[in-house]
Amino acid sequence: MFAFQDARGDVEVAFTDRHGGISGGPFASLNLAGQRPPDGSAGPPGAGAGGDDLAAVAENRARVMSAFTSRPDENSASAAPVLAMMSQVHGAQVALVGADRPEEPPVADALVTRTPGVVLMVRVADCVPVLLADPAARVVGAVHAGRPGLAAGVVPAAVARLREAGAEALTAWVGPHVCGACYEVPDELRAEVSRRVPQAYAVTSWGTPALDIGAGVQAQLEAEGVEVLTTGACTREDEDLFSYRRQGARSGRLAGLVWVRP
Numbered sequence: 001m002f003a004f005q006d007a008r009g010d011v012e013v014a015f016t017d018r019h020g021g022i023s024g025g026p027f028a029s030l031n032l033a034g035q036r037p038p039d040g041s042a043g044p045p046g047a048g049a050g051g052d053d054l055a056a057v058a059e060n061r062a063r064v065m066s067a068f069t070s071r072p073d074e075n076s077a078s079a080a081p082v083l084a085m086m087s088q089v090h091g092a093q094v095a096l097v098g099a100d101r102p103e104e105p106p107v108a109d110a111l112v113t114r115t116p117g118v119v120l121m122v123r124v125a126d127c128v129p130v131l132l133a134d135p136a137a138r139v140v141g142a143v144h145a146g147r148p149g150l151a152a153g154v155v156p157a158a159v160a161r162l163r164e165a166g167a168e169a170l171t172a173w174v175g176p177h178v179c180g181a182c183y184e185v186p187d188e189l190r191a192e193v194s195r196r197v198p199q200a201y202a203v204t205s206w207g208t209p210a211l212d213i214g215a216g217v218q219a220q221l222e223a224e225g226v227e228v229l230t231t232g233a234c235t236r237e238d239e240d241l242f243s244y245r246r247q248g249a250r251s252g253r254l255a256g257l258v259w260v261r262p
Contacts, residue, residue, distance in 0.1 A: 001030060001067055003176060003241065003254075004231045009135035010116070013258045014068055015175040015232055017240045021060035023252065027052040030060050031242070031252030033123040051250060065119065068257050079262065082118045086111055090148040094141075094161040109149050110158035112141040114165050116262040121255050125244040126183070126235050128217045129175040129256035130155060132226070134167035140258045145217050147185075151196050155220045172221045175256045176232030176241050180212025181205040183236075183245070 001020035006013050021030030034057050061083065069081040084097045086108045095106035098115045111120045120142035122129045127146035133139070143149075143158045162170060180202030185193075190209040193216075194201040200216030203209065214230070221228045235243040235254075242252040 010261045011133040011135040013131045013173050015256050016254045023056045026250040027252040032255045033253035085121045088144045092152040092154040092157045109154045110143040112161045116260040119259040123253040123255050125242045125251045125253050126178040128177040131173040131256050131258040137166045138260045139165045139167040150216045151193050159224045171227045174230045178236045179234035183210050
């Protein structure tokens with residue numbers, strides 16, 4: 001279920017793999033997101049990501065939340081954890097969230113919270129999931145950094161919002177994503193992104209233009225004075241992870257999670 005887990009003080013982070021859920025077919029088995037099919041239609045009743053069943057996605061999320069937040073000695077009287085997600089649009093918007101449950105997730109590509117007990121979730125299938133925390137200040141964030149978000153500056157925007165919320169000494173966990181040797185793009189697109197983030201310039205293992213969005217994200221974090229911890233394999237190369245590049249539009253989504261344990 002978890003490809004990686006870590007903790008610093010009361011802050012806990014994790015990145016999921018694709019095992020331990022109930023989804024079938026190309027979404028097997030721990031798909032954590034539902035998107036519309038490639039033609040933009042809603043799909044059949046109950047359909048989620050390109051055809052996955054929304055009930056299965058909901059059960060997968062419940063399993064992940066239970067595994068991530070539970071402890072053998074946990075007091076059953078403690079408040080239930082709150083899951084906070086976002087409607088990701090490849091932009092640079094950052095949303096501050098609390099323990100309330102809005103009817104719809106905020107349209108954003110980064111979440112920040114100062115509220116213990118709120119689990120932030122970012123979902124990806126090749127993009128870079130970034131989890132941020134200042135354990136001493138008890139402030140955390142989760143960022144969805146794809147190619148457009150990298151160029152738009154979603155990572156520096158999230159760092160700025162975390163600092164506005166009281167963070168000082170920040171650590172970032174950079175999760176599984178497509179590597180520069182696998183992320184082929186047109187030459188003009190590589191040039192466009194590299195003008196903004198030179199560290200993202202890359203070449204595929206077969207010699208064609210590419211982008212290394214992970215290297216770009218790391219460079220942006222380091223420029224902001226953030227400690228960076230990288231973890232996880234290339235999503236395109238590792239079949240234990242979901243990958244849009246490998247599977248196409250019917251790929252599921254893995255997740256990054258971070259919270260301050262109450």
